[in-house]
Every structure is written in C-alpha cells, then in structure tokens.
Amino acid sequence: MRAISEPSGPLRWRRARRKVRQREKRHIRRGGLRRWHLARRRLNSEFVRIFAPEVFDLSHFVTRSATLRFCKSLREAYLRKRQNVLLDFSRTRKLRAPGMLVAVAEIDRAQRMGQTHQLLRCRLPAAEDEEGQIVQQVLDQIGLLERLEHPQIHSDKSVFHDTVRNWRYATGTRIDSKPGDVLYEYEGQLAPSLIQKMNVGLSEAVINSLHHAYARDRGDGCGKFRERRWWMFTSEDDEGHLHVLICDLGIGISKSLSLPGKWDRSLLKKFATLFSNDCPDVRAIKTALVIGESSTGEKHRGNGLPQIWNAVHENDVGGVAIFSGHGHVGRSMETGELSDGFYKSGLLGTLISWQVPIGAAGSDSDG
Amino acid sequence: MDDGMISIATDFSRSPAGRFISDGPASGERFRRDFLIPGLQRHDRLVVDLDGTRGIGSSFLEEAFGGLVRLGFSASELMRKFVFKTKDPSLESEIRSYWK
Numbered sequence: 001m002r003a004i005s006e007p008s009g010p011l012r013w014r015r016a017r018r019k020v021r022q023r024e025k026r027h028i029r030r031g032g033l034r035r036w037h038l039a040r041r042r043l044n045s046e047f048v049r050i051f052a053p054e055v056f057d058l059s060h061f062v063t064r065s066a067t068l069r070f071c072k073s074l075r076e077a078y079l080r081k082r083q084n085v086l087l088d089f090s091r092t093r094k095l096r097a098p099g100m101l102v103a104v105a106e107i108d109r110a111q112r113m114g115q116t117h118q119l120l121r122c123r124l125p126a127a128e129d130e131e132g133q134i135v136q137q138v139l140d141q142i143g144l145l146e147r148l149e150h151p152q153i154h155s156d157k158s159v160f161h162d163t164v165r166n167w168r169y170a171t172g173t174r175i176d177s178k179p180g181d182v183l184y185e186y187e188g189q190l191a192p193s194l195i196q197k198m199n200v201g202l203s204e205a206v207i208n209s210l211h212h213a214y215a216r217d218r219g220d221g222c223g224k225f226r227e228r229r230w231w232m233f234t235s236e237d238d239e240g241h242l243h244v245l246i247c248d249l250g251i252g253i254s255k256s257l258s259l260p261g262k263w264d265r266s267l268l269k270k271f272a273t274l275f276s277n278d279c280p281d282v283r284a285i286k287t288a289l290v291i292g293e294s295s296t297g298e299k300h301r302g303n304g305l306p307q308i309w310n311a312v313h314e315n316d317v318g319g320v321a322i323f324s325g326h327g328h329v330g331r332s333m334e335t336g337e338l339s340d341g342f343y344k345s346g347l348l349g350t351l352i353s354w355q356v357p358i359g360a361a362g363s364d365s366d367g
Numbered sequence: 368m369d370d371g372m373i374s375i376a377t378d379f380s381r382s383p384a385g386r387f388i389s390d391g392p393a394s395g396e397r398f399r400r401d402f403l404i405p406g407l408q409r410h411d412r413l414v415v416d417l418d419g420t421r422g423i424g425s426s427f428l429e430e431a432f433g434g435l436v437r438l439g440f441s442a443s444e445l446m447r448k449f450v451f452k453t454k455d456p457s458l459e460s461e462i463r464s465y466w467k
Contacts, residue, residue, distance in 0.1 A: 175391035177382040180421050200422035203384035207426045210390055307425055 047086040047121065048077045054091055056099030058323055058351065065345040067099040071106040078110045079222040084119040087148065093131045095138050097167075097235045097243045098323065098353055104144060105231040105349075108171060109249055111147065113225060122148040134161050142169040142233070166236040173227050175206045179246070182234055186242060189358050194312065198244060198354055201311030205246045205352050206230050208305065213250025215259055218348055225249070241318070242358050247351035253324040254284035267291060279342040281327025286340075289322075289329070308352055318356035323347055370450075371410030373402050376419030383423055386430040395430030399438075403431060407440070407448060417453035425461065433465030442466040 007015065050073045053066035077083045087107070111120060124139065125132040137160045139145050140153040157165065168182045179202045183195060190198075209230045217224050232246045250256075257263055271287040278286065288305045305322075312318040312333055321330035326346040330339045375383055379402060380393035387396050406413045417423065435445055445466050451459040 174389075175385040176393070177380075180382045184421065196422040199382075200424045203382075203422070204424045204426060207385055207390060207424065211386070 046084055047119070048081075048083045049086045049088050050074055050077065052087060052089045052092045052103075053099075055094040055096065056092070056103055057094075057096040058098040058102065058347065059096075059328075061343055061345075063096075063099065064343055067103060068345045068347060071103060071348075074106055074110055075220055075222050078114055078118065078120060082115060082118060085121070087120070087122040089135060089139065090123055090125050092125055092135050095135060097233050097245055098321075098351055100138070100142075101231060101233045101245050101247050102347065102349070102351060104142060104169065104233075105171075105229075105247055105249055107144065107147070108231065109225060109229070112227065112229075113222065120148055122150050124150070130161075134164060137161055137164040138167055141165070141167045163236060163238060166234070168232075168234045170232045171229060172206075173210075173229050175203055175210065179203065179206060179232055182232060183244060185234075186358070190242070190356060194317070194356065197311045198356070201308040201352075201354065202232070202244065202246060204305070204307045208308075209246075209248035209250065209350070212256040212259075213248040213252075213350060215256065216251050218249065218251055220348055236358065240358050241355050243353060243355050245351060245353045247349055249349040252281070252284075252346075252348065252350055253288050253322075254281050254327070255325075257284050257287060263291070278340065279327060281325035281346075282329060282340045282342060283327075285322050285324055285327050285329045312354055312356055318354060320355075321353045322350070323353070324350040369409075369411045371406045371413045372416070373406055373413065374416040374419065375423070376416070378402065381419070382421045383427050386426045393427075395427040395432075396434065398427070399431045399434050403435065404438075407435075410448075412448055412450060414450045414452060417451060417455070417458050423458065428458070428462055429465055432462045436466055 006012070050070060053063065053070055055063040056067050057063035058067065074085060074087070078085045107120070114120070122139070122145070124136050124145075127133045127136055136153050141157060141160060141164050145152055154160070168185065170178050170182050172178050180199045183199055183202060187195060210228045214225065214228045230246055230248050233243070234245075235243045237243065257268060268287065268291075271290065272283060275283040275286045289309055290306070309320055309322075309331075312320055313331070316333050319330060319332045319334075321328060324347065326343050328339075328341045328343065331337065332339075373379075375398070379398055383393045383395070383398065385391040385394035388394050403413070403415075432445075432449075436442060446463065449462075451462065453459055
C-alpha cells in the first residue's frame with residue numbers, strides 16, 4: 001500500500017489558513033469564550049441550583065420555614081424529578097445545630113435513596129469574613145464536603161475556629177456504642193451522672209426512631225426509605241453550652257401515636273382531653289411524654305420518651321426540646337419553665353435536643 | 368445454695384441498649400437469651416451487677432428482665448432468684464416493677 005504523503009507548498013499553506021479561519025469562526029460563535037469555559041457552563045446548566053438559607057435553624061419561624069423549604073426543594077429535585085442538584089451555600093451566614101442536623105440528614109437520605117448516576121454538589125460561601133469561614137469549616141468538619149465531593153477546606157482540622165472543632169456527626173441504623181462514643185468525648189467536662197443520663201436518653205431516642213419512626217411511609221412523595229436511620233450532632237456554642245441532638249426522618253410522633261393497633265386508644269383519648277388546648281402535634285408530644293403503654297399495648301413498654309425528657313431534668317441544669325411535625329415542646333431546667341409552640345411549617349420527622357453548660361455540672365461521686 | 372454472678376458491664380457490654388436483637392449488638396433480648404436464661408437454669412440464685420455501664424435504658428431492662436415473664440417464668444420465682452448489685456436503687460425497683 002502506498003503511503004499518503006503530506007501536502008507541500010501552497011496547498012499546505014491554504015489548508016493551514018483554512019484551519020485558523022475555522023477556529024476563529026468557532027471562537028466567535030462561542031462569544032469569545034474558551035472551550036473549557038463552555039464545558040463548565042454546560043455542566044452547570046445540567047444542575048438544578050438550590051440556594052441554602054441564610055440561617056439554618058428550627059426555632060424561629062422565619063428561619064425554620066427557609067430551612068425546611070430548602071429540604072423540600074432538595075427532595076423535590078433530587079428524589080422526585082431525579083435531577084442533579086447543586087446546593088448553593090453562598091448566601092449562608094449561620095448554622096445552628098438543629099436546623100443543620102435536619103438539612104444534613106435530608107442530604108444523607110437523598111444520597112442513599114438517589115440513583116447512582118445522579119450528582120449532588122455544593123458551592124461554598126466566600127471566605128471573606130469570619131461568618132463565611134465558619135460556614136465553610138463546619139461543612140468540612142461534619143464531613144458534608146467529602147460527601148458532596150468538594151475539596152476539603154484544610155487538611156488539618158485543628159486550625160478551625162473554636163466553635164467549629166467541637167462539631168461531631170454520627171449516623172446509624174442500629175443502636176450500638178456510636179452515639180455514646182460521641183457523647184463520652186466530653187467525659188471529664190460533664191458530671192458522670194449527667195453524661196450517663198444523657199447517654200440513656202440518647203439510646204432511648206434511637207430506639208424510638210428504630211421502633212416507631214419508620215413504621216409507615218413518611219408521605220413526602222419520594223417513596224419508601226428502606227433504612228431505619230438516625231442522625232446525631234454534638235456542638236458547642238460561644239456561651240459554653242454543649243448541644244446534643246438526634247433526629248430521624250420518619251412519620252413524627254403524632255402519626256406514630258395514631259397508627260392502628262399500636263397504642264391503647266382509651267389512654268390516648270384521656271390524654272387528648274387533658275391537652276385539648278394544644279395544637280395536634282404539641283398534644284402528641286405531651287401525650288408521648290406521659291404515656292406508659294407500649295407500641296404493642298403491653299404494659300411497661302414504650303416508656304423511652306420520659307427518659308429522654310428527664311436526661312437533664314434531674315440535674316437541674318441545661319434544657320431539653322422535642323420538635324416533631326408542626327409542634328415543639330421544651331423545658332429550661334434552670335428556670336423550670338415549660339415552653340411549647342406551633343409552627344406553620346412542619347418538620348417531617350422528630351428531633352430531640354439537649355443543652356447543658358460544659359463544666360457547670362462539676363463532678364459527682366457516683367460515676 | 369448455688370449462686371451465679373453476672374456483671375452487665377464486664378460480661379456483656381458497657382453500652383447495653385436496645386430491645387430486640389435487630390436493634391443492635393447489646394440488646395436486652397440478647398442479654399436475656401445468652402445470660403439470664405442460662406443463669407436461671409444453672410443456678411438457684413443469680414446476682415446481677417448493674418454498675419459500671421454507660422447507663423441502662425428502660426427498653427433494655429424491660430426486654431431483658433420483663434421479657435422473662437412473657438417467656439413463662441413466674442414473677443414469684445424471679446423475685447426470689449434475682450439479687451441486684453447497684454449504686455442506683457431506682458434500677459432495681461424498675462426491674463422488679465416489671466414482674467408485678
């Protein structure tokens with residue numbers, strides 16, 4: 001076979017000129033942008049951008065509805081429409097542990113329920129000021145950046161801000177030593193009896209999630225989540241309080257109590273009249289706190305919630321709060337004040353939060 | 368009288384939690400199956416040390432000790448056979464309340 005020789009002379013020169021002209025035309029068609037730039041733009045157009053709220057929180061009704069709207073948008077795009085999602089944290093300035101835990105749990109759940117080819121990525125806020133830096137560091141500290149395949153902020157997490165270094169995250173589908181291990185990192189900083197009671201409260205919260213939260217479909221239109229999963233955070237605030245939070249993304253306490261054949265109907269009716277002035281979700285939380293009957297109707301079962309509530313109660317320090325559906329019931333141990341509230345936006349799940357001052361409990365001798 | 372001795376913290380787990388075996392590795396059902404029932408069959412009296420753990424929840428206690436009644440052990444037999452060693456007397460009274 002004869003080899004084709006390269007053209008030479010004027011023919012070669014004309015071909016080279018034509019190639020340059022074609023390249024110039026393509027460049028003009030792209031509006032002066034380079035090809036890699038276009039590729040990136042193409043990638044962005046395949047993603048649905050969801051802006052994260054300025055403040056992640058569950059207590060205040062404005063920030064709460066923004067946080068829960070973010071979670072809903074994520075479910076809608078990623079799980080219902082099966083789209084790739086870019087979580088844009090560029091406007092986020094503050095991360096409060098309860099709001100952040102629910103958001104992280106929703107992201108984790110979405111990734112576990114999503115299809116393998118789907119992408120979930122994030123954009124961070126600028127690190128121009130301290131607030132932006134703290135948001136970046138928290139997302140890195142709790143392992144969210146790794147999950148969203150974003151490069152980590154710093155390989156050495158000990159350089160992070162004081163309030164960031166103490167954020168801890170755990171999740172699981174069973175009750176093992178994992179929640180206790182996170183809590184026992186504070187051994188020596190909290191009274192042994194307090195830490196023991198909080199550990200009992202934590203494990204009872206996990207058991208409640210495992211036995212009741214996932215008994216039925218959550219009703220968010222995303223299909224059934226096949227895991228009985230819980231998520232947990234510990235964090236410290238500027239005022240020296242330790243926050244321990246645990247949540248599930250299940251049916252909530254109100255729906256759990258109304259499951260047919262699960263609870264003693266006559267007892268439920270009694271408590272419903274007792275708390276008749278409260279909204280349904282607040283009534284359900286208060287009923288679950290006092291009810292001593294089991295999910296199977298047998299005596300002595302299902303009494304974990306009072307232990308959760310009493311974890312800090314007997315120590316007269318800190319506080320406890322339970323969020324489920326549209327309701328919230330909390331108690332400050334210092335003042336002894338009981339608070340409850342109704343929110344317009346409903347949390348699809350249950351979140352329990354304890355708050356104790358670090359070091360204030362001192363040490364006791366019964367550990 | 369033949370006495371058996373079980374320490375939850377050293378023989379079973381420092382973090383006993385959960386009701387059923389499906390809940391986790393240190394559940395009440397597992398403790399009852401592997402320690403309490405064989406102990407009751409072998410010994411006239413069973414001393415259970417409840418101290419040294421990271422805390423014991425109601426769901427664990429109810430399934431482990433209350434579950435014995437559901438399996439056919441009589442309340443009077445359990446009251447007689449069990450001796451509890453603990454610094455927290457509320458744990459013992461909680462367990463005994465499951466047999467009433």
